[in-house]
Amino acid sequence: MKQTTEVSGGAAIKRSRLSLRRKQGLIGWAFLLIAAGLIVMMNFYPMVRGFMLSLQTGVGARMEYSGFVNYSRMIGDPRFRQTLITTFTYLLVQVPIMLLMGLALASMLNNKGLKGRGFFRTAIFLPCAVGLVAYSLVFRQMFSFDGLINTILVSSGILETGHNWLGTAWSAQLVIILGLLWRWTGFNMIFYLAGIQNIDSSIYDAARIDGANVFQQFWKITIPLLRPIILLTAIMSTNGTLQLFDESFNLTGGGPGISSMSMSHYIFNTAFTGNPTIGYASAMSFMVFLLVAILAFIQLKVGDRR
Amino acid sequence: MRVILRVGMYVFLSIAAFLSIFPLFWTAVSATNSTPDILAASMLPGTHLIANFERLLELSDLGRAFWNSTRNAVILTAVSVTICSLAGYAFEVFHSKAKDRLMGILLLSMMIPFAAVMIPLFRLATSLNLNDTTLGFMLPTLSTAFLIMLFRQSTRSFPHEMIEAARIDGLNELSIFFRIYVPTMKSTYAAAITITFMAAWNVFLWPRLIMMSPEAVTMPMLISNLMAGYVTEFGVVMLAVLIATLPTIIIFLFLQRYFAEGLLGTIK
Numbered sequence: 001m002k003q004t005t006e007v008s009g010g011a012a013i014k015r016s017r018l019s020l021r022r023k024q025g026l027i028g029w030a031f032l033l034i035a036a037g038l039i040v041m042m043n044f045y046p047m048v049r050g051f052m053l054s055l056q057t058g059v060g061a062r063m064e065y066s067g068f069v070n071y072s073r074m075i076g077d078p079r080f081r082q083t084l085i086t087t088f089t090y091l092l093v094q095v096p097i098m099l100l101m102g103l104a105l106a107s108m109l110n111n112k113g114l115k116g117r118g119f120f121r122t123a124i125f126l127p128c129a130v131g132l133v134a135y136s137l138v139f140r141q142m143f144s145f146d147g148l149i150n151t152i153l154v155s156s157g158i159l160e161t162g163h164n165w166l167g168t169a170w171s172a173q174l175v176i177i178l179g180l181l182w183r184w185t186g187f188n189m190i191f192y193l194a195g196i197q198n199i200d201s202s203i204y205d206a207a208r209i210d211g212a213n214v215f216q217q218f219w220k221i222t223i224p225l226l227r228p229i230i231l232l233t234a235i236m237s238t239n240g241t242l243q244l245f246d247e248s249f250n251l252t253g254g255g256p257g258i259s260s261m262s263m264s265h266y267i268f269n270t271a272f273t274g275n276p277t278i279g280y281a282s283a284m285s286f287m288v289f290l291l292v293a294i295l296a297f298i299q300l301k302v303g304d305r306r
Numbered sequence: 307m308r309v310i311l312r313v314g315m316y317v318f319l320s321i322a323a324f325l326s327i328f329p330l331f332w333t334a335v336s337a338t339n340s341t342p343d344i345l346a347a348s349m350l351p352g353t354h355l356i357a358n359f360e361r362l363l364e365l366s367d368l369g370r371a372f373w374n375s376t377r378n379a380v381i382l383t384a385v386s387v388t389i390c391s392l393a394g395y396a397f398e399v400f401h402s403k404a405k406d407r408l409m410g411i412l413l414l415s416m417m418i419p420f421a422a423v424m425i426p427l428f429r430l431a432t433s434l435n436l437n438d439t440t441l442g443f444m445l446p447t448l449s450t451a452f453l454i455m456l457f458r459q460s461t462r463s464f465p466h467e468m469i470e471a472a473r474i475d476g477l478n479e480l481s482i483f484f485r486i487y488v489p490t491m492k493s494t495y496a497a498a499i500t501i502t503f504m505a506a507w508n509v510f511l512w513p514r515l516i517m518m519s520p521e522a523v524t525m526p527m528l529i530s531n532l533m534a535g536y537v538t539e540f541g542v543v544m545l546a547v548l549i550a551t552l553p554t555i556i557i558f559l560f561l562q563r564y565f566a567e568g569l570l571g572t573i574k
Contacts, residue, residue, distance in 0.1 A: 027479045028400025035393035036412060038449035043415035046426035053425065105322060108315050122562060123323035129558030129565075130330065131508030133526040134551045137533050138329050141336075141540060148332065151347040186326065187569070194570050214311060243419040246510050250530050264421040264511075271425050272515065282425050289422035296417060 054283035063279065070283035080284060082258055083266040086173065091241045094177045099233060102188035107222050110196045125186040132246035139179045140166065140251050169259035172252045176260055179247055188233045195229040196222060231303035238295050242288055263288055337545035344540045358541045365537060366546070367520065371528040378524060379506035382444045387498045389449055394457025395483060399469065409458065412451045420511065428515050438522040443513055453498055456571035460494040497568035500561045504554050525550040
């Protein structure tokens with residue numbers, strides 16, 4: 001008799017533990033419900049809606065499904081092609097320079113004997129505190145025709161007359177690239193600095209004893225060991241550059257013509273200004289998503305190889 | 307060779323530091339100068355600060371924009387950090403296979419570019435009558451996989467015995483979170499608040515879409531409008547840029563450690 005109560009008592013404890021676990025599991029779901037729900041509602045759901053919109057043509061309430069018309073329209077749209085090429089120019093020129101400079105700065109700042117480390121780190125990191133619109137306007141002022149850069153170049157005799165930086169296609173693109181380098185190099189440097197600090201310094205000591213100079217150490221130790229972080233920053237930068245908007249809109253206004261306009265800027269113009277064509281803009285938006293996904297996939301494939 | 311390398315390093319770092327600071331220095335100096343002084347490339351502080359400020363007040367609704375930006379960013383930061391920390395905590399403390407899988411799916415949202423969702427989001431916000439409201443401003447970034455991940459990762463180092471002890475003391479799960487967890491994780495909260503506030507203060511494209519009435523203008527929109535309105539008084543524009551930038555610069559200078567921790571949070 002006594003035994004049976006003990007057994008059933010044990011089972012009761014076990015059962016109440018189980019239900020306690022289940023109760024906690026449910027509380028866990030309740031805690032994360034709002035956050036997870038919002039992400040689904042604000043990211044995944046609009047993504048699907050956007051794709052559906054991309055299959056429609058027409059205006060306002062008179063939208064109707066028309067297959068992949070919007071996608072074939074992209075192929076014949078010289079403006080789309082132009083903004084695609086411009087965006088990839090920014091990506092292919094700016095990102096490699098920025099990542100290399102970030103790496104170089106980080107390995108210099110990792111030098112224990114360096115004087116003024118804190119100052120250099122703060123100074124180079126500082127542009128990250130400046131908003132994208134704010135720095136775009138500062139660069140626009142500096143590179144305007146009667147702006148600071150021309151004044152300096154002319155008065156120092158490098159140029160005879162000022163160059164119309166923002167009124168010339170190649171230099172408008174160049175100014176955007178310079179702006180991006182200014183704003184984001186320090187951002188990437190911080191990631192590399194954190195990564196380098198995790199590398200065992202005895203590896204460098206051993207390399208030095210074997211006679212490796214600083215450049216060999218950089219290429220043979222720092223870069224290979226930082227590969228996961230370099231991969232992360234490369235994906236972040238690719239993602240960011242393909243979405244570039246604030247600089248195109250505020251620094252150059254996309255001009256002259258549309259020669260420095262980014263894809264997001266063109267999508268914005270197509271969807272929200274003049275004669276809005278929501279369906280076509282949605283198709284281009286979906287294209288940006290595909291490009292981000294494909295490039296991230298390629299980078300993961302290439303970067304993860306051991 | 308050694309010496310040349312050392313000198314080269316200092317030169318390189320000095321140039322990088324100079325180039326990083328210079329545009330901000332020049333902005334601050336130009337804010338105090340008149341247009342002719344700025345065109346003459348003056349590098350010294352001038353006497354036009356007050357004149358520029360008065361002109362700026364004439365040209366724009368500075369007070370309203372500053373208040374709107376402050377209110378939007380503070381409310382967004384408070385709500386977003388609360389929601390996301392609660393979720394990050396739950397993903398770690400009550401973790402299960404299903405929850406881990408959900409987290410994996412949520413992380414995919416970080417790969418979705420804003421350009422790809424802005425049109426449906428705009429239509430959604432408009433159909434809910436959220437134009438020109440703080441709620442409309444907040445909606446797309448109220449919850450981010452990045453913040454959830456930041457808290458999930460940091461919760462790994464939170465001692466679970468404290469939770470067990472609190473349960474034995476009879477605290478319910480919500481009070482354990484608010485009374486035990488939140489006070490213990492101060493530095494993670496500082497990091498999350500810093501980066502969320504800075505992003506919210508500077509966001510441009512989304513408010514440019516849905517905050518169309520002049521009463522809802524934010525600081526990034528105000529300076530963008532000044533420039534688009536062909537205001538030719540450089541000093542006035544630079545002063546506006548300076549005012550739009552100062553809050554985040556001050557936060558950066560005082561909370562740089564937390565800002566960096568916040569950025570790096572998910573790679574630990």
